[in-house]
Amino acid sequence: MSSNQIQQQDSEHCFHPFSNYHQLNRDGSRVIERGEGIFVYDAHGQKILDAMAGLWCVNLGYSADALIEAATAQMKQLPYYNLFFQSTHAPAAKLAQKLSEITPEHLNHVFFTGSGSECNDTVIRTVRHYWSCLGKPSKQVIISRENAYHGSTMAGASLGGMKPMHAQGGLPIPGVVHIPQPYYFGEGQGQDPQQFGLERARLLEQKILELGEDKVAAFIAEPVQGAGGVIIPPESYWPEIQRICDKYEILLVADEVICGFGRTGQWFASQTYNIKPDLMCLAKGITSGYVPLGAVMMSDRVAQVLRDYDDEFTHGFTYSGHPVACAVALATIEQMQQTQLIDYVHDELAPYLAEGWQQLSEHPLVGEARIKGMMGALELVADKTTLQRYDKKLAAGTLCRNICVNNGLIMRAVGDTMIIAPPLIMSKAEVDQLITLAKKCLDQTYTELQHQIG
Numbered sequence: 001m002s003s004n005q006i007q008q009q010d011s012e013h014c015f016h017p018f019s020n021y022h023q024l025n026r027d028g029s030r031v032i033e034r035g036e037g038i039f040v041y042d043a044h045g046q047k048i049l050d051a052m053a054g055l056w057c058v059n060l061g062y063s064a065d066a067l068i069e070a071a072t073a074q075m076k077q078l079p080y081y082n083l084f085f086q087s088t089h090a091p092a093a094k095l096a097q098k099l100s101e102i103t104p105e106h107l108n109h110v111f112f113t114g115s116g117s118e119c120n121d122t123v124i125r126t127v128r129h130y131w132s133c134l135g136k137p138s139k140q141v142i143i144s145r146e147n148a149y150h151g152s153t154m155a156g157a158s159l160g161g162m163k164p165m166h167a168q169g170g171l172p173i174p175g176v177v178h179i180p181q182p183y184y185f186g187e188g189q190g191q192d193p194q195q196f197g198l199e200r201a202r203l204l205e206q207k208i209l210e211l212g213e214d215k216v217a218a219f220i221a222e223p224v225q226g227a228g229g230v231i232i233p234p235e236s237y238w239p240e241i242q243r244i245c246d247k248y249e250i251l252l253v254a255d256e257v258i259c260g261f262g263r264t265g266q267w268f269a270s271q272t273y274n275i276k277p278d279l280m281c282l283a284k285g286i287t288s289g290y291v292p293l294g295a296v297m298m299s300d301r302v303a304q305v306l307r308d309y310d311d312e313f314t315h316g317f318t319y320s321g322h323p324v325a326c327a328v329a330l331a332t333i334e335q336m337q338q339t340q341l342i343d344y345v346h347d348e349l350a351p352y353l354a355e356g357w358q359q360l361s362e363h364p365l366v367g368e369a370r371i372k373g374m375m376g377a378l379e380l381v382a383d384k385t386t387l388q389r390y391d392k393k394l395a396a397g398t399l400c401r402n403i404c405v406n407n408g409l410i411m412r413a414v415g416d417t418m419i420i421a422p423p424l425i426m427s428k429a430e431v432d433q434l435i436t437l438a439k440k441c442l443d444q445t446y447t448e449l450q451h452q453i454g
C-alpha cells in the first residue's frame with residue numbers, strides 16, 4: 001500500500017489521540033513504517049532519531065529481539081487467560097514476583113492493568129477502598145497538582161491537572177482537587193529555588209488542613225512531571241511532601257508511568273528522590289512499549305488491609321495480567337538486568353547527555369536547559385536576560401518541533417518548552433548526533449522567528 005493510500009484511509013476512518021482533526025485532515029498524517037535502534041523511518045524513507053522513545057516508552061529501542069521472541073513464545077503457549085475467578089498463569093505470577101524484587105523494598109504486591117490511565121483509575125478505587133476498610137470512608141479526596149498528567153480516562157484526566165482536558169467533558173470528577181506545581185522556571189523566577197520548592201510542597205499541607213485530614217485519602221504526583229514539560233522539582237520539594245504525607249497519614253502515590261524503569265537514572269524515581277510511596281504506578285517502559293501493560297505496586301501496609309477484607313474487591317480488567325504482556329515485561333527486565341542498563345544510564349549515558357544538553361543553554365533561543373537522568377527540557381524564550389516568551393501567536397514550540405522532524409529529529413513541544421526522553425540504549429555517538437541535530441534545529445527556529453518578527 002502506498003503512503004498516500006494509508007494517509008487516505010487514515011484520514012477517512014481513524015480518529016487520533018490528542019489531535020486537531022481539522023488540521024490533521026488538511027495536512028495528513030506522517031506514516032511511520034519501521035523502527036531500528038533509536039530511529040524510526042517514515043514511508044518516504046526518512047530516518048528520524050526518536051528522542052521521545054515513542055511516547056516515553058521504547059526504552060530499549062526498536063530492535064529488542066528478546067522481547068519479540070518472548071511475545072512469540074508466549075503467544076504459542078497461552079495467548080490469553082485472565083486472573084479472574086481464582087485463576088492465574090506463570091507470566092503474571094513470575095512478573096509480580098520480579099516487580100516486588102526490583103521496586104523499593106516495601107512494595108511487594110501488584111495489581112495489573114492495561115495502561116497508565118487504568119493504573120490511575122485503580123489508584124482511586126484502591127485508596128478509597130483502603131480507607132473504607134479501615135473504617136474511615138470519609139477519606140475520599142485525592143489531591144493532585146495543576147499541569148500534572150495522569151492519563152486520559154475520566155479518572156486519569158481528573159487526577160491530571162490539564163485545564164484543556166478538564167474543559168471537555170466536565171472534569172474533574174468529584175473528590176479530586178489540585179494544588180500548584182513546583183515549576184520553578186515558569187512560576188518561581190526571582191525566588192530562591194529551594195525556598196520555592198518548600199513553599200510549593202507546603203501547599204499540600206495547607207490543602208489538607210483546608211479540606212480536613214479526615215476527608216483526604218491520598219496525594220498523587222509524578223516524581224518529575226513529564227507531559228507537563230519535564231518539570232524537575234527543586235531538591236527541597238519531595239522530602240517536604242513525604243514529611244506532610246507521613247504527618248497527616250495521607251497515602252502517597254508516585255505515578256512512575258514515565259519515570260520508572262530507569263528514566264531518571266535509577267530503577268525508579270522514588271529511589272532517585274528517596275521517597276516511600278504507598279502506591280506506585282508503572283506502565284510504558286515496563287514492556288519498553290512493545291505491548292500494553294500497566295501495574296500498580298502496593299506497599300505491604302496497603303496490601304495487608306486489602307487482604308484482610310473478607311469480601312471481593314470489585315475491580316479488574318479483561319487484560320489485567322495479560323500473559324503476553326507479562327512475558328514481554330519479564331523479558332524487558334531481564335534484558336535490562338543482563339546488560340546492566342541502569343548502571344550504564346546512571347554512570348555514563350545520563351551524565352554524557354546532561355553535558356551536551358547543558359551546552360544548548362548557551363543558544364540565544366534557550367532560557368533554560370534542564371535535565372534529570374534521560375529526560376530533558378529546553379525553555380524557548382525571546383529574551384535570554386528577561387526570559388520573556390515569544391508572542392503566543394508565533395507558536396515557537398510548534399515551529400521548532402516541525403523543524404526538528406524535517407531535520408530527522410523527534411522532539412516534543414509543550415507550549416514553548418521542547419522536551420526529550422530518548423531510549424536508554426543509545427550510544428554516546430548517538431547522543432552527539434542528538435545534540436548536533438537539536439542545535440541545528442534551534443538555529444533554524446531562531447532564524448525563522450527573527451524573520452517573522454522582522
Ligand SMILES: Cc1ncc(COP(=O)(O)O)c(C=O)c1O
Pocket residue numbers: 055115116117118120149150151152156222226227255256257258283284
Ligand atoms: C505520568 C503518566 N501517567 C499516566 C499516563 C497514562 O498512560 P496511558 O497513556 O498508558 O494510559 C501517562 C501517559 O503519558 C503518564 O505520563
